[in-house]
Amino acid sequence: MLTARNIANRSLQISLSSLVLAFCLLLVMPLSQAEIRLDDYTPAQNLNDLADYLADPGGTLTLKDIRQVDADFRHRKDLSFGYTRGPVWLRLQLRSHTLQARTWRVELDYPSLDEVRLYDVGSDGIRTSRAGDTVPYSERSIGHRTPVFDIPLQPGEQRTLYLRVESAGSMTLSGSLMSLSDFEQHSQRGYLVHATYCGLLIALGLYNLLLFLALRERPFLNYVLFMCAFALGVLSLNGLGAQYLWPQAAPWSNRMLPVSLTLAALFSAIFARSFLDTRQWLPRWDRVLVVLCFATALAVLATLLLPVQRALQTMSLTGLTVTLMLLLTSFVCVGYRVPGARLFALAWMMLLTGAVLLALRNFAIIPSNFLTLYSMQIGSSLEMILLSFALAARFNELKQQREAALQNNERVLEQRVAERTQALEEANQRLSEQAMRDPLTGLANRTALQQHLTQALSRNQRRQELLAVMLIDLDGFKPINDLYGHGFGDLVLAQVAQRLNLQMRESDLAARLGGDEFVMVCESVQSAEAVQQLAERLLDRLNQPMTLEGHTVHVAASIGIALSQEEDDTTTLIRRADAAMYQAKAAGRNRTQLG
Known part of the structure; x- marks a missing residue:
């Protein structure tokens, strides 16, 4: 028979085992965030530090289902999920410690999210609102280029926010929770940056359009077409297009980004052919660029017909392929001393850097932050400015070459000597290749x-x-x-x-x-x-x-x-x-x- 001491020892062992097991589970399980305390001095808070998430691959969960599985919410330091299937739910638990009623705002800073629904749960019931680039601008909770929601809180009030985010594009859910005054300053700074960027594009576009009308040089027109397509893509990416240009065309807003940026890739290839004059300088590379143009045109058609997520992935892959190909072509042209090739290569390196960072962020390979979120705008701004300088430098260089050719016939002779030298070098190269072959079998020696x-x-x-x-x-x-x-x-x-x-x-x-x-x-x-x-x-x-x-x-x-x-x-x-x-x-x- 078990004595009282044996029973006590057995109970102690079971209790210790249970505590060890519970401690191990706590170590391996991601913990949900605690309640967020908001007072009169709370600064802007990053959602990466505040929000818990729950994936809904089937898209079947309702708010009632979500509230029943609250314990399944998890926390992660980076809310960039890349291209993922189904909605993602975010949860924030707020408690006000202010002395008077205040309004807070929650912003998701990626404008290309399709639809964001807010369920604001409190003791007085559930308040709902929605935003996103597939929601007509007039139906959004707050008139803003990004998904923004008002959260009014009374002193001591506790509320739980559930954000249901659905998007065919990259599921980038980074954002902030801030007071109304902080949001207004943050929003003004953002609009100022984007207004400066758009003003830069408009100024450069009009300047080069005037140059085309005056000089009738085809590269200037191709550059303007490239800038127009790229500007549409940027306006779609930063939400200004849906706010100002097509506020009621919500489905088109979702499709505009892949179509416009892929179209910009097509015009960039056409512009590169005319700017670098590959037909004259590099005929073989020119044939490759022609094939690239046809392939990119097919990609533009694909972005019109494919599902939006596939269209966005096609856009990313096409943009990277075209940019890399044009960068490689420009390097070859630098070796051939093609006019303007150095600036062209430098400009395309700026755009490539921005495109790579954006693509890596879209695929959730690198975290979402200011640099990765606006990498395309930063890189494209530098690229546009450098390309304008390159066009001017190319035009001046070609003009000087024409004048020098007319004034000095010796350059013609020098060119012939250079061509003869190149022919001799090629002949020497062929002789070298023959010297590397076995004369009987044709194999390597x-x-x-x-x-x-x-x-x-x-x-x-x-x-x-x-x-x-x-x-x-x-x-x-x-x-x-x-x-x-x-x-x-x-x-x-x-x-x-x-x-x-x-x-x-x-x-x-x-x-x-x-x-x-x-x-x-x-x-x-x-x-x-x-x-x-x-x-x-x-x-x-x-x-x-x-x-x-x-x-x-x-x-x-x-x-x-x-x-x-x-x-x-x-x-x-x-x-x-x-x-x-x-x-x-x-x-x-x-x-x-x-x-």
Whole structure:
């Protein structure tokens, strides 16, 4: 029988175990935020520090359901969820400690949220209101470019706010809770910044439009078209378009951002072709840009037809692709001394930086803050100013070139000399390439093999990937040479080289060491088994009979394989492959051997 002392000890053990278990659960479970105390001196508060969240992937939860699962709300330091399915609920628990009634305001500072519903729960019932860029401006709770809500509180009053946020775009829920006076100052500063930015775009657009009308230079018109499309996208992004330009066109407001920014990407590619004059300076790159323009035009059509979330993702990917391509083109043009290319490259670097930060924030890879939220505006402002300078510099430079060409015929001669020099350099380059080839088989020779293997080994060691070297020695080639002569043997070697070319991958290199020895270098191989399978296929191909000049002959091969190791250099790698090849010959020939 259990004594009273045993029962007490057992109870104590159970209690201690329960406390330990509860403590562990508290450590691993995210805690919800406590009640927020507001007094007369409370400054603006960041929602990242205040709000709890609850995801609703199915979009089926009602306020009644949410209030029943209050314990499921969690807290995180960053309320940027990226592209996510279904609504997200935010909860704030407020208690007023002011001496008199005051009105507070909650703002979500990302204007492109589709719909935000506020359920303000207190002892007097539930107050509801809504905002968002799919809500007509006249129906929003507060007339503002961002979702804003009034929260009136009496002294000592306690209220719980539930924000249901739904958006096809990036679910960026950063924002602030502040007093009415603080909000008015914050809002004025924001409108001032955006007004300055829009004024800059308008001034630059009108200036370059006048230059186009005066000079009839096509790049100025393309630049104006790019600025107009980009300005529409920025107005949609910062909420000013829905407030001033299309206040009642709520569905179009949601679609305007991806359409306008993708259209801006199209006009930017067209502008780059005309500005850099790639048709004259870089014909091959110009053909690539033409294809890019057609692809971007299809992306514009896609943003009109796809669901909004897919359209926004298409916009981000298209914008980054076009910007990177134009940046790369500008760098090449700098090398060719294309007029205005340096400023163009610098301008596009500014825009690329802003676009990358915005895209990373949209995909919730980096947190949402002032820099990431307004990165596109900051980067585009610098880009627009630099492009205007670039247009002026390009025009002046071209003008000076024309005048100098008319005044001095020597420049024509210098140009011809330069063209001749370039032709000679290309000829020298072709001769150098021929010097790197085996004249009989057309494969790489020893010198080319050494250079390629050194570079390939460095690349694979940097990427921590495997590199394989296969040394191939023909079996039974000498009797063929003796029987049919060296001329026929050369035909056999050329046929072997052709079969090697057919079996190797695009990233592989086949080379001839000399005589009947060949080498194949295979980069980024997955495993030793994969290399052996490739060698076996190659061996099967070489074993097939050859019919040349009416004679049918069979050629076999012994293949030695060496896989790269961290301490390997080119000489060691080839030596190990050679040793493995001799092992294959010793084991009976016509086989592969991994060294």
